Amino acid sequence: MADAAGGDRAVASLVSRLVEFDTGLDERERAALRALRAAARAPAAPPRHVEITVKATRLCNLRCTYCEDWRSGPGQVMSDAVLEHLVRRAVGDHTHDAVSFGWHGGEPLVLPIAFYERALALQDQHRRPGQQIRNGVQTNAVLMTDEWARFLRDRGFSVGVSIDGPPEVHDRVRRSRGDGPTYDAVMAGLERLRANDVRYGVLVTVDHDLIEMGPDAVLDFLVSLGAEGVGLNARRPAHDAEPDPDEQFLSSARMNDFLIGLDEARHRRGVALGIREIDSIATRLAGRGSVSCRLAGSCIGTFFVVEPNGDIAHCSRFGTDERYTFGNVVEHDFSRLRRSVRLIERRSESAAAVDRRRDCPDVEVCQGGCPHDRVVEERHDPDHDPGCCGRRPLIAHLRAARSTPVAVGAPRR
Numbered sequence: 001m002a003d004a005a006g007g008d009r010a011v012a013s014l015v016s017r018l019v020e021f022d023t024g025l026d027e028r029e030r031a032a033l034r035a036l037r038a039a040a041r042a043p044a045a046p047p048r049h050v051e052i053t054v055k056a057t058r059l060c061n062l063r064c065t066y067c068e069d070w071r072s073g074p075g076q077v078m079s080d081a082v083l084e085h086l087v088r089r090a091v092g093d094h095t096h097d098a099v100s101f102g103w104h105g106g107e108p109l110v111l112p113i114a115f116y117e118r119a120l121a122l123q124d125q126h127r128r129p130g131q132q133i134r135n136g137v138q139t140n141a142v143l144m145t146d147e148w149a150r151f152l153r154d155r156g157f158s159v160g161v162s163i164d165g166p167p168e169v170h171d172r173v174r175r176s177r178g179d180g181p182t183y184d185a186v187m188a189g190l191e192r193l194r195a196n197d198v199r200y201g202v203l204v205t206v207d208h209d210l211i212e213m214g215p216d217a218v219l220d221f222l223v224s225l226g227a228e229g230v231g232l233n234a235r236r237p238a239h240d241a242e243p244d245p246d247e248q249f250l251s252s253a254r255m256n257d258f259l260i261g262l263d264e265a266r267h268r269r270g271v272a273l274g275i276r277e278i279d280s281i282a283t284r285l286a287g288r289g290s291v292s293c294r295l296a297g298s299c300i301g302t303f304f305v306v307e308p309n310g311d312i313a314h315c316s317r318f319g320t321d322e323r324y325t326f327g328n329v330v331e332h333d334f335s336r337l338r339r340s341v342r343l344i345e346r347r348s349e350s351a352a353a354v355d356r357r358r359d360c361p362d363v364e365v366c367q368g369g370c371p372h373d374r375v376v377e378e379r380h381d382p383d384h385d386p387g388c389c390g391r392r393p394l395i396a397h398l399r400a401a402r403s404t405p406v407a408v409g410a411p412r413r
Contacts (some may be wrong), residue, residue, distance in 0.1 A: 046093075046095040046096075046301075046334075046335070046338060047095070047096075047301065047302040048095065048096070048097040048098065049096070049097065049098040049099075049100070049302070050090065050093075050096050050098075050099055050100070050302060050303075050304070050334070051099075051100045051102065051293070051302065051303050051304070052086075052090055052099065052100065052101055052102065052303075052304050052305070052306060053102045053104050053303075053304070053305040053306070053315075053316060054078070054086070054101055054102065054103050054104065054305075054306050055069075055078075055104055055105065055106065055305060055306060055307050055308055055316070056077070056078045056083075056103055056104070056105065056106075056108055056111055056115065056308065057076055057077045057078065057105050057106045057107070057108065057110055057111055057308060058070060058071035058076040058105060058106040058307075058308060059071065059072070059076050059077065059105065059106045059107065059110045060105055060106040060107040060110065060140075060177075061107050061110060061140070061142055061143060061176070061177055062107065062140055062142065062174060062175065062176060062177065062182060063175050063176065063177055063179065064173055064174045064175065065172075065173045065174075065175065066173060066205065066207075066235060066248065068238050068319060069104075069105065069106060069316065070105070070106050070107075071106070075308065075309065076106070076308055077111065077308055078115075078308040078309075078310075079308075080118065081330070082308070082309065082310040082329065082330060083115075083118065083119060083122065084122055085310060085329045085330045086306055086310065086329045087119060087122040087123055087126060088122065088126050089329055089332075089333045089334055090329075090334065091122075091123055091126040091127055091128075091131065091133065092126050092128075093333065093334045093335065094128075095334075095335075096131070096334070097130075097131060097132065098131065098132040098133070098134070099131070099132070099133050099134070100133075100134040100135075100136070101119070101123075101133070101134070101135050101136070102136045102137075102138065103116070103119075103135065103136065103137045103138070104137075104138050104316070105138075107139065107140055107142075107143065108137050108138070108139060109137075109139050109143040109144065109148060110143070113147065113148065113151050116135075116151070116155075119135075120135070120155060123135075134158070135155070135156065135157045135158070136157055136158035136159070136160065137152065137157050137158075137159055137160070138160040138161075138162065138203065139159070139160070139161060139162070139189075140161070140162050140174070140182070140186060140189075141161045141162075141163075141185075141186050141189025141190060141192075141193070142176075142182055142185040142186060142189055143189070144188075144189030144190075144192045144193060145192060146192055146195070146196060148192075149192050149193050149195070149196035149198050150196050152198055153196055153197060153198045158199075158201070159193065159198055159199070159200040159201070160200065160201050160202065160203050160231070161186065161189065161190060161193075161200055161201070161202050161203070161227075162174070162186075162202070162203050162204075162205075163183075163186050163202050163203075163204060163225065164204055164205050164207075164210065165204065165209070165210045165213070165218075165221060166183075166213075166221050167181065167183040167184075169207075169209045169210050169213070170182070170183045170186070171183050172209065173205070173207070174186075190225065190226070194226060199228050200227055200228065201227050201228050201229045201230065201231065201274075202222070202225050202227040202229075202230050202231070203230075203231045203233065204222075204230060204231070204232050204233070205233050205234075205235050206232050206233065206234050206235060206250060206255065206258065207235040207248050207250060208248065208250065208254075211250075211254065211258045214261075215258070215261035215262045215264070215265040216265050216269075218262060219262060219265045219266060219269070219271060219273075222273060223271060223273055227273075228274065229273070229274030229275070229276060230273060230274065230275050230276065231276040231277070232259070232275065232276065232277050234250040234252075234255045235248050235249070235250045236249060236250065236373075236376050236380075237249055237376065237380060238319060239317060239318050239319040239321055239372070239375070239376070240319060240320070240321065241380075243379060243380050249380050249381070251377075251381050251383065252373075252377060252381065252384075252390030252391065253383065253390075253393075256390070256391065256393045256394045257393075259275075259277055259278055259394055260393065260394060260397045262275065262278070263275070263278050263397065263398070263401070266278075267401070276292055277292070278394075278398065280292035280294075280295055281295070281365060281366075281391065281394060281395055281398050282398050284365050285365060285395070285398060285399055293370070294369065294370040294373065295365070295366055295367055295369075296367065297354065297367030297368060298347070298350070298351070298367075299314075299315075299350075299370075299371065300314050300343065300346050300347045300350055300371065301338050301343060301347055303315060304337075306329060309328070310328045310329045310330045310331075311325055311327075311328050312325070312326055312327055312328060312329055312332075312337060313325040313326060314326070314343075314346060314371075315371075315372060317372040318372060323342060323345075323346065324342070324346060325342070326340045326342050326343045327340055346371075350368075350371050353368060353371070353374055354367065354368030356386065356387065357369075357386075357387055357388065357389065359387060360387055360388050360389075360392070362388075362389075362391070362392055362395045362396075363389075365395050366389040366391055366395070368389060369389025369390065369391065370389075373389070373390065374389075377390060
């Protein structure tokens with residue numbers, strides 16, 4: 001699993017031999033191998049800002065019908081030793097001027113506050129002068145208490161709360177471990193946050209049931225939550241799932257229509273609510289950087305996910321796909337991870353995929369889109385256009401409307 005011991009010299013040597021002896025590869029395959037060799041010889045410059053999603057535990061108090069993130073049994077909580085290695089390597093890397101830790105699960109509030117106190121103490125111990133460190137937590141809020149809320153407020157955490165709509169939508173999919181509804185418990189958690197002056201965003205998984213409510217009703221609901229901003233993730237099947245006509249797959253076309261309707265309702269009614277999927281594109285159109293990883297372009301090597309056992313991969317959306325696991329923080333530092341065979345291969349593949357979209361007039365806005373979206377849409381969407389990220393209608397709408405981006409307070413991932 002941990003392949004960071006490979007490195008750029010091994011890749012360059014292997015690729016050179018394959019190209020030199022031509023083992024029946026076609027020209028496209030040979031071009032990809034040459035690109036891989038070039039990447040191995042001259043790896044991309046390390047990012048100055050790295051974002052790490054930390055699966056501090058895979059244990060969870062909910063059993064959401066679409067979720068692949070929870071686990072049960074032993075070994076699902078990050079040990080102190082793994083935590084120490086993670087923080088020391090992430091913060092101690094001299095190229096990391098800024099490090100963002102996004103504490104996820106499972107459900108991160110299953111762990112005691114003492115776990116996060118230790119993480120913060122380690123960050124302070126290894127922080128360099130002038131280095132920026134940010135912490136955020138993505139929670140279902142069911143376990144939120146006044147003590148938790150005060151801790152998150154006082155220690156400067158950004159807070160994202162997962163909620164999938166009003167009770168008739170939310171309670172169909174976000175079930176408790178005992179298969180009961182959870183909407184009322186989530187709303188009680190939001191009240192605990194508000195009572196303790198904690199600012200928060202919400203993260204919504206959008207499915208057909210939510211869209212059927214209509215944009216005005218959805219906007220009313222989102223405003224009622226009192227959040228600073230909203231992130232809207234289209235419901236997608238698991239990474240390794242085979243196409244299934246009964247699967248709740250939300251195509252790019254339907255998500256675009258939903259977002260355009262939501263943006264029109266927001267502006268028609270003068271609602272100042274940040275919506276990440278809309279505002280990140282509007283911000284890019286205005287000539288500023290994106291606030292969404294889906295528009296980051298070269299995200300591989302900048303965004304990581306770390307499992308409880310220390311395994312480090314590109315993104316949790318790729319599930320258990322070993323091709324996206326690059327090493328383990330107990331054994332490998334980030335410099336070595338970025339020279340791993342797998343990371344170089346995945347980065348080269350992603351760059352080639354973006355190059356195939358260079359004829360799209362909006363590629364400078366979307367930067368080729370999300371690598372995982374490309375994989376899922378190619379497999380599950382019969383109308384998928386490989387030359388487009390799928391957001392062209394939304395980009396065209398925002399360009400024509402000259403939407404003014406507003407502050408986005410929703411979690412990035």
